[in-house]
Amino acid sequence: MFFSTIIQRAINWVSRSKISVTGSIIVAILLPVLAISFTFDYFGFIENPYFGFLIYVFMAPLFVLGLILVFVGAVLMPGREDLGIYAFEYFKEQLSRPGRYTRVRRLIYFTIAITLFCGFLVGVVAYGTFRYTASNSFCGQFCHKVMEPEYTTYKNSPHSKVACVECHFGKDATWAERSKFTGIKQLFAVTTNSYSRPILAPIKALRPGRKTCEECHRPEKFQGLMLYSKDSFLPDKNNTKVQTIMIMKVGSGDIEGRTAHGIHWHVSEHQQVFYRAADWAREVITEVRVVESGKKDVVFERIPDSNQDPAPAAIGKLRKMDCVDCHNRPTHIFLQPDEALDRKIAADLIPRYLPYIKAQSLKAITGNYSSTKMARIQISRKLQDWYRTNYPELIQKNPGLLEKAIQGAIGAYEENVFPDMNVTWGTYKSFLGHANGSGCFRCHGKLREKKTRKIISSDCDLCHVILAKDQVGPDILKILKGDQR
Ligand code: HEC
Ligand code: HEC
Ligand code: HEC
Ligand code: HEC
Ligand code: HEC
Structure with a gap:
């Protein structure tokens, strides 16, 4: 009523x-x-x-x-x-x-x-x-400015044919994972201009887990060894080409009677590696556990710093190590200036025969520029000025050479630095090696077994065998190529 x-x-x-x-x-x-x-x-x-x-x-x-x-x-x-x-x-x-x-x-x-x-x-x-x-154009281009760094690096990577959503959600992502990346928060952040610059990695929701990568890759099937070779150019007058050749002990997870070994031992089915970090970027690892089929549980602790600082406190839960703990940059690969130029020189986008071009372009692209437009102008001006002063005849005879070098240097900059998003050289680090004591060396050499005090090895031969390090025309390459009989 x-x-x-x-x-x-x-x-x-x-x-x-x-x-x-x-x-x-x-x-x-x-x-x-x-x-x-x-x-x-x-x-x-x-x-x-x-x-x-x-x-x-x-x-x-x-x-x-x-x-x-x-x-x-x-x-x-x-x-x-x-x-x-x-x-x-x-x-x-x-x-x-x-x-x-x-x-x-x-x-x-x-x-x-x-x-x-x-x-x-x-x-x-x-x-x-x-x-x-769900398309790449929405992910990469709708929020053009915001996603520009990720989209550009993605386009230049080996995974440029894999859709964003294939890695970012996979097929069986949970609601929690999806909703965080649903784009709603991001869309509001974009419209209200409140997103972080640079976008933090890892995004909380962004956990390309093993299943995601294993749709296409099977590390347990990998063979034990892989050849690594890298060409670089020295910052001398001739831009001398040097080569690093290594055997990577890629190893494999365990399958078909093989035991897990080498680098992909970490992702074996039979033992699992867990870790805890003291920071969001997962740089400072405080604890590692190796759990073997539920039986063995070996705990590794951080070796105390010599300067007696208190041990860093861990944040968050134990995380099971998966592919992206090493391959954190499978597609958004941001190069260091040195590497970016090496690739341009190797691809002849920067002419190698221009004296000192490696050294000069390195100087030019590592300047601090407020915008991409400024960078283009300044890089061009710096190189023009230097060559006009030091090699006037060369430039006069062949102006195209310098112009090509300038475009190459600008390319190296534009593909890796995004001033609008505060992304500069080294903002996003790769964990796939041990540059600056990071990557593998977050654990290797930094933690020891709690009981036996045995340190997680950082022996130079544990992961690779160096056959040549920055050598000019290394003999080993001739042998490998069959040029030396
Ligand atoms: C091959 C798998 C893969 C593909 C394809 C991929 N991503 Fe990513 N993405 C990752 C990984 C791995 C990370 C870093 C995760 C971490 O550090 O935890 C990442 C990080 C990001 C980040 C955070 C910022 C950063 O650089 O760390 C953004 C934004 C992003 N991706 C957007 C995209 C967009 C847009 C596309 C498609 C144009 C795309 N991703 C395609 C794997 C992928
Ligand atoms: C949809 C399939 C697909 C998915 C998902 C995928 N990849 Fe790949 N990946 C490829 C293909 C295809 C290549 C070879 C590309 C080439 O050689 O140009 C490749 C190449 C690679 C390489 C070798 C790169 C190089 O420099 O040659 C690595 C490492 C790799 N992927 C790791 C990963 C990781 C880690 C993930 C999960 C985050 C992942 N992939 C997800 C298809 C995929
Ligand atoms: C402990 C770190 C680590 C983990 C974990 C790891 N990888 Fe790797 N992976 C490496 C290293 C190091 C290489 C050697 C390649 C190099 O140096 O560029 C490699 C190589 C590869 C390659 C290239 C092999 C080739 O023949 O070109 C693929 C593909 C790959 N890994 C996929 C995966 C996938 C998928 C997972 C997760 C199931 C995974 N990796 C887990 C460190 C790791
Ligand atoms: C989260 C910590 C952690 C990170 C990061 C890490 N490892 Fe390990 N790694 C371990 C632990 C723990 C062991 C086992 C050590 C032991 O049993 O003494 C190990 C063992 C190894 C082994 C020997 C495996 C065997 O038994 O054959 C290799 C090779 C290796 N790691 C390579 C790498 C490479 C390459 C990277 C970087 C791309 C890397 N690791 C990053 C924790 C880590
Ligand atoms: C835990 C595994 C591991 C250990 C231990 C290790 N490395 Fe490495 N190293 C790597 C990986 C992974 C890469 C990167 C390969 C890549 O870039 O794809 C690498 C790359 C390199 C490179 C090539 C870098 C470049 O720019 O071309 C050199 C040189 C090198 N390591 C030297 C050493 C020396 C010297 C030691 C001993 C102090 C050592 N490494 C110990 C895993 C290891």
Whole structure:
């Protein structure tokens, strides 16, 4: 009795204006749709990660708009309008007259038809949105400025044909993982300009786990050894080419009777490596555990610093080591300036026969520039000035040579440095080696077994055998290539 009076009053209140009736229709339609969609999203029934886009960016604001309309209509324009068919009273009156039933029925059929048609349209649009938001162009280009560093490096990487979502969600990502990367937060961050520059790595949700990589790679199948060779150019007059040749002990996980060994021992099925870090970037590792098929549990602790600083406190849970703990840059590969230039010289995008070009372009691209545009101007100017002063005849005879070098140097800069996003040389580190004591040396040589005090080895031959280090025309290469009989 009491409730029906309240409802009656509410209906009367709302039905006093067209605006609030429109608002209440929107609210009435969206409420159940939103409730169901939200439940689906929460429990992860819908596979597409951008399902949330539709819910939170499209439907939810519309719902709120509906609510606002109800209030605006009811408060600002009560009873001032001719409500016509909108009014509740109208329906009541029509229904109470027997002859009017057909007209009302027709109205109902018409409404249903319109609703179905609109539903179909919304469905088509939503499907399109789903497809689009999961595409590379949405991920990499929609938020062009924000994703530029990742998109550019991705385009230049061996994985440029793998879709962003294949690594970033994989097939069986949980709701929690997906929702964090659903793009909603990111979209709001982009529209409100509040995203972090640079984007922090790792993104919390971004955990390309073993399954993701193992859709395409099977480290347990790897063979034991792999040849590593790298060409570099010295910063001398001739830009001398030197080569580093190593045998990488890639090893394998255990399969087909082989025991896990070498570098991919860490991702064997039979023992698991866990670790805990003291920082978000996972640079300072405080504890490592090796658990063997639930039997053995070997604990490694951080070797105390000699300067008696208190041991860094761990944050977060134990993390099971997987592919991205070493291959953290499988596709967003940001090179060091030295390497970036070496590649341009090796590909003849910077002419090697221009004296001192390695040294001079290195100087030019490591300057501190406020924008890419400034960088282009400055790199060009610096190189022009230096060669005009030191090699005027050479430049006069062959101006194309310097122009090519300038373009190459600018390319090396633009592919790795993004001033708009505060991404500069070395912002994103690779863990795949041991540059600056990071990467493998976060554990190797830094932790020891708790009981036996045996240090995790950093013996130079543990992971690779160096056959030549920055050598000019190393003999070993001639042997490997079969040039020396
Ligand atoms: C081969 C797998 C792979 C592909 C394909 C891929 N990513 Fe990533 N992405 C990663 C990994 C691994 C990380 C770093 C994870 C970590 O450090 O925990 C990452 C990090 C990121 C980050 C955080 C910033 C950073 O550089 O660490 C962004 C943003 C990102 N990716 C966007 C993209 C976009 C956009 C695409 C498609 C154009 C894409 N990714 C394609 C694997 C991938
Ligand atoms: C959809 C398939 C696919 C997925 C998923 C994938 N990769 Fe790859 N990956 C490839 C292909 C194809 C190549 C070879 C590209 C080439 O040689 O140009 C490759 C190459 C590589 C290489 C050798 C790179 C080089 O410099 O030659 C490494 C290392 C690698 N992937 C690691 C990973 C890791 C780690 C992950 C998970 C984060 C991953 N991949 C996910 C397909 C994939
Ligand atoms: C302990 C660090 C580490 C872990 C963990 C690791 N890798 Fe590697 N992986 C390496 C190193 C080091 C190499 C040697 C290649 C190099 O130096 O460029 C390599 C090589 C590779 C290659 C290239 C092999 C080739 O023949 O070109 C692929 C592909 C690869 N890893 C995939 C994976 C996948 C998939 C996982 C996870 C299941 C994984 N790795 C886990 C360190 C690791
Ligand atoms: C999270 C810590 C951690 C990181 C990071 C790490 N390792 Fe290890 N690694 C270990 C532990 C623990 C062992 C086992 C040591 C022992 O049993 O004495 C090990 C053993 C090894 C072995 C010997 C495996 C065998 O038994 O044949 C190789 C090779 C190796 N690591 C290579 C690497 C390379 C290469 C990297 C960097 C790309 C790397 N590791 C990064 C923890 C780590
Ligand atoms: C835990 C494994 C591990 C140990 C121990 C280790 N390295 Fe390495 N080393 C690597 C990996 C992985 C790479 C990177 C390969 C790559 O870039 O793909 C590397 C790369 C190198 C390179 C080539 C770098 C370049 O720029 O070309 C040199 C030189 C090198 N290591 C020397 C050493 C020396 C000297 C020691 C002994 C103090 C040592 N390494 C110990 C894993 C190891």
